[in-house]
Structure formats: C-alpha cells, structure tokens
Amino acid sequence: MNIIFISNNTERTRKLNLTRSSIVLLFGIFFVMVMIVALGLNFFSLRYADKIDAPLLRAVLVNPQEERHQKIQTHLQDNLNIMASKLGHMQAQLIRLDALGERLAESSGIKSRDFLFKETPGQGGARSERDLSTEELTFGEFDDMLHDLSSMLDERADKLGALDSLLRYGRITKFVLPSEMPVETDWYSSGYGYRIDPFTGKRAFHEGVDFAAETGTPIKAAASGVVIYSDRHPEYGNMVEIDHGDDLVSRYAHASKRMVKLGEVVLQGQKIAEVGSTGRSTGPHLHFEIRHKNKPQNPAKFLNKSS
Template sequence: MNIIFISSNSERARKLALTKVHIVLLISVLLLIIVTVALSLNFISLRYADRIDTPLLRAVLVNPQEERHQKIQTHLQDNLNVMASKLGQMQAQLLRLDALGERLAESSGIESGDFAFNQMPGQGGARNDLSAEELSFSEFSLKLQELSNMLDERTDKLGALDSLLRHDRITKFVMPSEMPIETDWYSSGYGYRIDPFTGKRAFHEGVDFTAEVGAPIKAAAGGVVIYSDRHPEYGNMVEIDHGDDLVTRYAHASKRLVNLGEVVLQGQKIAEVGNTGRSTGPHLHFEIRHKDKPQNPAKFLKKPG
C-alpha cells in the first residue's frame, strides 16, 4: 500500500509505502490503545466512583457498574432466600425426626437417654488439604436438595414404623390378656362339663375363678363398658367392648363399680366377686366373645389355669 502526501508549500510529492507488517502493527497498536483506555475507565469507575460528581461521567462510567453490581446482588439475595427457606424446612424436619426418635425409643423399650437426638454425631479424621475442594454455589444447592430429599424419605419410613409400633402397643392394651382376678387357676374350665344344677352334660362358655366375696375383679383389657346391670342368670354382670367385635364378660359379682358407656383401662377394678345369679358359691365367671361367639380364655390370658 502506497500513501502519497502533497503539500501546497512544496512542489515535490512525498510517498509512504506500507507493507502488511506495518498494517498489522498499526492495528495492534490501535487495539492496545482501545483496551488500555477501556481498562483505565473501568478502574476509574471502580476506584473513584464515589468521587465522580460530573453527571455525564457518572452516567457513562459509574451507572453501568452499579447496575451490574445491583443485578449480581439481587441474584445472590434471591438464591440466599431460597436456601434459607430450604434450611428452615430441614430444621422443621429434624425436629420431627427427633420427636419420632424419642417415641420409637419409648415404644421399643429403649431409654431415650441412650440416644442424643438433639446432638450432632461425632466425626473426625486426618486433615488432607491436597484432596480438599471448595463447593460451588450450584453444587452446594444440589447437596442441600439431596439432603432435604433424604430427610423426607427418612421421616416417612420412621413415621410408618412409629405407627406400627404404636398400633402394636395399643393392640396389647385392648387385647384381653390380663388376668381378671389374682389367681393362677380356675375351678371350672372352658368347654363341655357336667352342669352343677342339672347334672347333665353342657357347654361352659367361659371359665370360673373361685375367690372370696369382695375380691377385686379387674378389666382384662381396656375398652368401653357396654353392659353393667343385673342379669337373671349371670347376676351382677359387666361387659366390656374392646373393639374389633371382641367382648369380655364378668358375671356373678357382688358389686359393680363401672357404669354403661364408661371407658376403662387394662387392670382397672370394675367389680367385686360375689355369688349372685345362677351360682353355687362365690366365684367369677369370665368369658371372652368374638362376634358373639365364645372363645377359650386360655388362648388370651397370660396366666391360664
């Protein structure tokens, strides 16, 4: 490339020849100048932003930096708010897990003091700075979400286990397994026997426990009193409904201590032994009926005779 310079003061023209090398150098210098000016302006806008009073310069240099900084801060604050919300949810889940852990320990018979549910488990190990890596924000958010999902899963499983254990405990309390009277034997068993009044073979639908008049009669399990009155054959009688069509009957009592509709607990005193109704002497006639069909009490009681 040739560039010719002509001057009015001189009759002789001057010629300047530019090669490709000259052009490349010229472009490089121009680019360097542009980059230097841009970096200088950026430095000035960051270093002396608070000292620039000229509206024009402030609009050109400072405002773009402030806008970009504000956008970054807004984005970070939004992410922090999301993470704070997740952290609050996880804290609530941990409280639920602590409560579940204490209930499970109680249901299983383990003392809750053996497990410190409100304390972090001990951790440790040798320090290794070479393999240590810092988590990025996205990685940290992903780990937080994974931990939250694990807490949800553990809570569901522990909740189901807690329900099973609680159902098992409730079943034990409503199952007529407690002896209704303090004795280890009965005077007349369940099944066919010779009727003491007729002398004929007859089916005995319960068991008889011989005891002194006034001896306490206890509920074999918790339930609701569905009968507490005098019966023409059973004398003073109490019936307790334990749910699932399971009923216990306590007959020939001298005194009834519970009323119709009353809720009783397992082992609670409900009557006293007597000799009322169709009876040859002081005793307790005890029956267990399922769907109004007699059952052998020996299959339920802890201490059958």
C-alpha cells in the same frame, strides 16, 4: 499522498508527502493512545469511583460498574434465598425425624438417650492422601447435594411415620385385648372346658373360668371397651359385658354389685363390679368369659396371668 500547507503571512507553501507506511504508523499510534485512555479511565473508575464528586463524570464512569455489580449481587441473593428455603425445609424435616425417633424409641422400649437424637453424631478419621487433589464444590454441585439430601429426608420421614403408626396400633391393640386379670388372684376354681356340673353332677361344658375370691373383691375390666350389658341375669346374676371391638366381648358374672352402666366407656384395669355369689352360684367367685362372635374362647389364651 501529498498534503500542501499554504500560509497567509508568508505566502509560501509546504508540501508533506505521506507514504502508505506513514499512514499505517499514524493509525497505529492513534489506536494505542485510545486504548491507553480507555484503560486509564477504567482503572480510574474502579479505584476512585467512591471519591468522584462530579455527578456527570460519576454517571459516565461509575453507573455501568454499579449496574454490573448490582446484577451479580441480585443473582447471588436469589440463589441464597433458594438455598435458605431448602435449608429451612430440611431443618423442619430433621425436627420431625427427631420427634419420630424419640417416640419410636419410647414405643419399642429403647432408651432414647442411647441414640442422642438432638446431638450431632461424632465423626472422624485420618486425612486421606486424596484431600490434596480434591476440588472445591461448585454452587451447582452443592445445590444438587441439598436436593438429594432433602429427598432422602422425605423418604426416611415417610418410612419412620409408617413404622410409628404400626407401633402405636400395636400399643393400642394391647389395651383392647382382654389380657389383664379381672381379679387379683393367682388361681381359678374351675377351668375352661368340660367338667362335672356342681348342680346336676353331669358332664357339661364350662364356657369360662371361675376365680374364687371373697365377696366385695374388686372386679376390673380385662381391657378397654364399651359396656353393652349391665343388669341382672337369671343364671349369671349381676353380670357385666364389655365390647372390645372386632366382635370380642368379655363377660363378668355372679357379682354382688355392678359399678358401671350400659353404654359407659371403661378403661383396662378400671373397677366395674365386686365379687359376689348371685345367680346360679355355689359361693363367692367371679365367672369370667371371653367370646368372639358370640362363641366362647379359652381365657387362658388372652390373660397375661393364668393358672
């Protein structure tokens, strides 16, 4: 390639002969210069971005960097918000598990301080040789671990909740079973089953037990329930009956005084009457019966203290 230069002053011409290698060299030099300028501008924008006062130059050099940085920050913040939400959910689950654990320990008779529910359990051990070769957790791996742990907490909470319900049901059942002694005495004067009737002298079936006690001795409800009878009976005298549910009824007869009314809700151990000798009775005592579906049951099977 030949390039001719003509001067107006000297009217002389100059000729420049460019070979292919010269052209390639020129383009190479130009490319290198462009790269140097671009790298210089990039370095300048990164290092002195906060010191640039010219708005136009700042818009050209700084804005792309800020946009990229802002996108990264937004992405990180979104991920942190998700993790914070999961951690908050797990904290709520742990609080619930702590409360369940303390209630279960109380229900089962275990001392809650033996488990230290609100303290982090101690851990330790010797450093493993593999520690030097372990890799740091990635964000994805950490997120997966949080998800798995959250699922485990949900499962444990459901199981502990079911166990707590069973224990509470058992504790409630204890109070509705006629298991407490109706009078403070260690013996009864007539047991459950066949005996010689004190009035006829013949063999007869005794449907309850008789507790000998002084007149006025408090009669207590053997279990919680609802009073379904509180009146005078021709044979039982002053009598009280309490329905404990599931067709289970306790009967208290021959009382001198009744302290509860029909339909009243009573608690286990509550005073409901006083010992007397009303009705078909030979002396002060409490005739106590337990009936299931109106069939007499042996009270000794229910009472915690019987002779």
